[in-house]
Amino acid sequence: MPDIKFLSKAALLDKTVIIDGKPTKVLGLASFRTEPRGQGIGKHSLRAMEDIARRKGYAGIFYFCFDDVKGFYLKCGHYLLGRRGDKNIMASFPAKSVEVTEEW
Secondary structure, three states: OOOOOOEEEEEEEEEEEEEOOEEEEEEEEEEEEEEOOOOOHHHHHHHHHHHHHHHOOOOOEEEEEOHHHHHHHHHOOOEEEEEEOOEEEEEOOOOOOEEOOOOO
16 A cells, blocks of 8 residues: 555644734745645634634634736635735635735
8 A cells, every 4th residue: 555645734823814904913824835735624724723813812824815816716615805915815704904014
């Protein structure tokens, strides 16, 4: 039997962004990668991160992503909140407006 390895790595940061005019605590997803792709690992990992955010009292997960992975996040039920430069602004919760006051 072949040696199969599944990997999910993520970096979560304690951040505050302005959502609909109010400072809002979010878990900032700084990096996220799973191997192999197409096995459901990413979706299950996102659900676990969402659960962590809820249990710790955050509004949800907030992150930036490139166009090539935007479809994955949308299929997972996340929201496109806008663009910043060449990246999409995404979150696990809906919002009418968003302002990011710091880089990460």
